[in-house]
Amino acid sequence: MTWRPAQDNDLPAVQDLLHRHIESSMFLLINLRDHGLAGTAPKALQLWVRGRAEDGVAGLTNDGSLLIQAGAATAEDWRQLQQLVDHRLAQTASQQQVGVLGETAQLRRYLAATGLDQRPKRLDRDEPGLALTLSDLDRSSLDRPQLRGAVLHPLSAAPRPMLVQWRAAYHQETLGTPASEAVAVAAGDIDSYLLRDSHRVLEVAGHWVAMTGFNAQLPKVVQIGGVYTPQEQRGRGYARCALAFHLQEVQTAGVEKAVLFAAGDAAVRAYRAIGFQPIGGYSLVLFDQEPETVVTEGALTT
Numbered sequence: 672m673t674w675r676p677a678q679d680n681d682l683p684a685v686q687d688l689l690h691r692h693i694e695s696s697m698f699l700l701i702n703l704r705d706h707g708l709a710g711t712a713p714k715a716l717q718l719w720v721r722g723r724a725e726d727g728v729a730g731l732t733n734d735g736s737l738l739i740q741a742g743a744a745t746a747e748d749w750r751q752l753q754q755l756v757d758h759r760l761a762q763t764a765s766q767q768q769v770g771v772l773g774e775t776a777q778l779r780r781y782l783a784a785t786g787l788d789q790r791p792k793r794l795d796r797d798e799p800g801l802a803l804t805l806s807d808l809d810r811s812s813l814d815r816p817q818l819r820g821a822v823l824h825p826l827s828a829a830p831r832p833m834l835v836q837w838r839a840a841y842h843q844e845t846l847g848t849p850a851s852e853a854v855a856v857a858a859g860d861i862d863s864y865l866l867r868d869s870h871r872v873l874e875v876a877g878h879w880v881a882m883t884g885f886n887a888q889l890p891k892v893v894q895i896g897g898v899y900t901p902q903e904q905r906g907r908g909y910a911r912c913a914l915a916f917h918l919q920e921v922q923t924a925g926v927e928k929a930v931l932f933a934a935g936d937a938a939v940r941a942y943r944a945i946g947f948q949p950i951g952g953y954s955l956v957l958f959d960q961e962p963e964t965v966v967t968e969g970a971l972t973t
Contacts, residue, residue, distance in 0.1 A: 713734040
């Protein structure tokens with residue numbers, strides 16, 4: 672089946688497809704909402720549909736991340752898509768493909784079909800998916816002495832240098848960002864979070880102990896991202912507490928569901944303790960880049 676550029680009249684079918692697979696389509700939905708089909712912003716997409724719009728979509732952001740949602744795509748489909756991606760990137764001589772994000776089985780088939788499974792990678796991770804209907808949020812695990820008096824604040828209430836330090840540590844631990852780049856990238860992330868009011872910070876007994884947030888948000892669904900607890904504060908339930916408070920906040924604004932993809936077994940246990948249940952996996956691959964290319968989380972998300 673042949674890929675073709677998406678047109679405005681494809682958008683209803685594209686939206687329907689993405690909403691039917693919303694757990695692994697949040698970034699595509701957010702980027703389309705914010706930038707449409709012809710944006711010039713870094714996160715705007717070149718969007719292709721696989722035959723009919725309901726048969727699959729793929730989007731390449733202007734800063735080089737490929738987002739896929741095409742469960743029935745064949746190996747030949749993926750090879751044809753990569754030709755389009757390479758052609759698009761070649762139009763900007765300095766641009767490289769930063770990485771690819773998508774549902775795990777699809778992403779692995781894409782890499783194998785295109786030979787990109789052999790390309791050197793900075794990060795190559797399959798993450799278990801979890802989802803929660805907010806009316807099922809379980810607060811019983813938050814009834815601990817160390818959590819009494821915990822208060823969730825807007826990110827602007829905490830010292831920015833501390834938040835940048837936390838975020839830089841997150842980048843190194845979770846995304847494999849080199850230490851030489853982590854602080855600069857983290858500073859940009861924190862500034863974006865402050866501008867979007869997307870993240871929160873937890874205070875307990877006068878101390879800042881955890882950060883949580885959403886890296887994608889629709890009227891009824893949020894995707895959790897950027898949850899972080901400093902090493903010295905871990906194991907006390909602070910992250911799950913911060914997240915539970917934040918979910919309660921958005922529930923009052925009409926959000927009904929939360930999805931996330933966990934970076935490790937400890938995170939899975941923390942999320943399941945407040946009611947999250949397993950769903951399909953999601954994968955993130957970041958390719959090694961030439962020295963002049965600096966990868967930010969924004970290039971991977973919204």
